[in-house]
Amino acid sequence: MKIYVPGDAAARALGADAVAAAVASQAGLRGLDIEIVRNGSRGMIWLEPLVEVETEAGRIGFGPLEPADVPALFDAPETHPKALGLVEEIPFFKAQTRLTFARVGRIDPLSLADYEAEGGLAGLRRALEMSAEARLDEVLASGLRGRGGAGFPAGIKWKTVAGAKAAQKVVVCNADEGDSGTFADRMLMEGDPFALIEGMAIAGLSVGATQGFVYIRSEYPNAIAVMRAACDAARGAGLLGPALLGNGPAFDIEIRVGAGAYVCGEETSLLNSLEGKRGTVRAKPPLPALHGFMGRPTVVNNVLTLATVPWIFAHGAEAYAAFGVGRSRGTMPFQLAGNIRHGGLFETAFGTTLGDLVEGIGGGTASGRPVKAVQIGGPLGAYFTPADFDMKLGYEECAERDGIVGHAGLVVFDDTADMGALARFAMEFCAHESCGMCTPCRIGSTRGVEVIDAMRAGDPEAETLLRDLCEVMTHGSLCALGGFAPYPVLSALNAFPAEFRPPRKEVAE
Amino acid sequence: MSQAERISEIVACHRGREGALLPMLHELQAAFGCVPVEAHKPICAALGITAAELQGVIAFYEDFRAAPQGRHVIRVCRAEACQAMGAEAMIARLERALGVRLGETVGAVTLEAVYCLGLCACGPAAQVDDRLIARATPERLAEEVRA
Ligand SMILES: Cc1cc2nc3c(=O)[nH]c(=O)nc-3n(C[C@H](O)[C@H](O)[C@H](O)COP(=O)(O)O)c2cc1C
Ligand code: SF4
Ligand code: FES
DSSP: OEEEOOOSHHHHHTTHHHHHHHHHHHHHHTTOOOEEEOOOOOSBGGGOSOEEEEETTEEEEEOSOOGGGHHHHHHOGGGOTTEEEEGGGSHHHHTOOOSTTSSTTTSOTTOHHHHHHTTTTHHHHHHHHSOHHHHHHHHHHHTOBOTTTTOOBHHHHHHHHHHSOOSOOEEEEEEOOOSTTOOHHHHHHHHOHHHHHHHHHHHHHHHTOOEEEEEEOTTOHHHHHHHHHHHHHHHHTTSSBSSGGGTSOOBEEEEEEOOSOGGGGSHHHHHHHHTTSOOOOOOSSSOTTTSOGGGSOEEEEEHHHHHHHHHHHHHOHHHHHTSEETTEESEEEEEEEESOTTOEEEEEETTOBHHIIIIIISOSOSSSSOEEEEEESGGGSOEEOGGGTTOBOSHHHHHHTTOOOTTOEEEEEETTOOHHHHHHHHHHHHHHHOOSSSHHHHHHHHHHHHHHHHHHTTOTTHHHHHHHHHHHHHHHOSSHHHHHTHHHHHHHHHHOGGGGSOOOOOOOO | OOHHHHHHHHHHHHTTSTTOHHHHHHHHHHHHSSOOGGGHHHHHHHHTOOHHHHHHHHHHOTTOOSSOOOSEEEEEEOSHHHHTTTHHHHHHHHHHHHTOOTTOEETTEEEEEESOOSOTTSOSOEEETTEEESSOOHHHHHHHHHO
16 A cells, blocks of 8 residues: 655645654554655645545545544544545646646656656657757747746747857756745655756757756755755666766756855856856856856756756647747746645646635635735735736736736735835845845845835835835846845835835824 | 864865865865864865955855854744744744844854745744744744754
8 A cells, every 4th residue: 555645845844754654653553564655745735744545546635634643544544534535636736737747746756667657758758859950949839938037938048058069068957946935946856856857858958968957055955855866866777877868968967055045046146156156146148058157058947947848848849838828838836825725836827817826726815814915926026916816927917017927936915914014125135135246236225125214214205215226226237136126115115105104103082 | 083184085075076166165064064264275275266265155155154053053934925924923932932033043052044945835934953844833943942
């Protein structure tokens, strides 16, 4: 009998290790021969630790489980108070379109056999048979855009690198995932690491790169361990190494660890960091595609971008592009975070509305109070209000309302949130993480904190100052840290101006 | 093995790699709890960089430090998704319960802020030594360091 107890960091933070130990000891006591699989998370974080028992009818879920709930799992599973029925029939799961996350939660993350049995490596095998031209056309035709935030078409980036002449080229996976409210990269790496490896291999093959790096933030020790083990396994099986799958060109991957700098998620800062330097941002041009790691032509792509590539090659660009809205093709793993009842990861086609995700799928706030604001796209993303619940989630659709999709984290706040304090925090965070290369960001963000404090103390001139400052930061910053920090600030100010003024004095009786 | 021997072993193990400095600093810190000043000269010699360059890199990254932390390190997330779940108030209560302020080490306990642990759907998030803790409360975190 197989019992699945997630090894995902969120599940573990909610007690999955103790539950796994209880399952093992209860099985031992009963002399049962079971296999415990530490799978990835299904993404229904409010149900974690979510244990699944394999039955003839399918996998039955139980959660959120505590060790004390485990004996009943063996004694009377049918009447278990935390039984959830077939996991894949749970509405939150069933309503998804899981392409990038197709295998996450289903398989043993480190079993190549599981990976292949669930469709893994089909994409790479097909790519190996295609012409160089056809491979690049496939990525272009899929409409796949960078999932790290900027939404740049992956196919165009790959074409540029493929066209560059160099003795060695590089594929760098950006796994710095620093945005608050996002955890999809982490879940993918922990739940289906071979998908990322296969995607990087296809990228290497397509652009002619032999060297690969995954740059993972140090805050993700679990993901680092899984990715290291997966690369070793892939090398051992001949998937990676001197010949991809035994007959392709050479390609190998090294795991590198960040060191606690948010700005190192910016691609040129990341490259400096990989080279062993301070993670300051480089001016563009030259583009990393032509002059990247150690001056070599380099593809830098987000985890989700790369991990989606195998699906595209296995099922065809058209099948992928059939999903989505406008110029946002395919699916996006949205992350429902913060004060939300059903928090977790929900992969669906672009075009779903904000309200569907927050109120429908997410079930509103965890506190049960009204939703006040939703920040989309991390600390540099705008705050939206329930008035925007009709907004379709897509790159252009969000830009039209002065926001970004970013890495698709949705952070929900209830009506107790202090929007002035959150705007101040956005400036404080920018000041804390600024790489120092340009004045609007380095000095402007610190000034921003002061000006917001002045507004909240009642200075009537401060609002104009803040707006001017945001203007300078937007247009005068070298990268999006300084350039986008005004998004959360101005969106909060425009929607909740009263929260930037001194608290109203109580009228004397 | 003496400290100097261990340092030269770590430096030698990474020096041949491209962009060796961060992996080297991470491993030194794993071994000593910090990047000891005694390691500066060997690193500079192995990588052909100046003391100022090395200092610049160490200072740039939040992770690297010159002195070890407390025996227990509590990291609490201050980023937005955790704020939405009351992280600021939780941290304030924790500071009072422990008698340690953010950024300080008192006795065996270091308390520091972190900006997102990837546990944003089950905040407030925290980490005590190498254990991640979701839906953290001051009581739970204080208990973890007493355990
Ligand atoms: C301050 C800052 C932080 C960023 N952090 C990340 C990150 O953590 N992960 C990521 O993939 N992209 C991040 N980006 C975007 C990258 O610069 C780059 O656009 C991306 O890695 C390209 O890959 P993609 O096209 O697949 O999205 C960040 C950008 C900025 C300005
Ligand atoms: S905007 Fe800020 S982080 Fe970006 S390059 Fe300028 S100083 Fe560095
Ligand atoms: S915001 Fe706290 S864990 Fe992500």
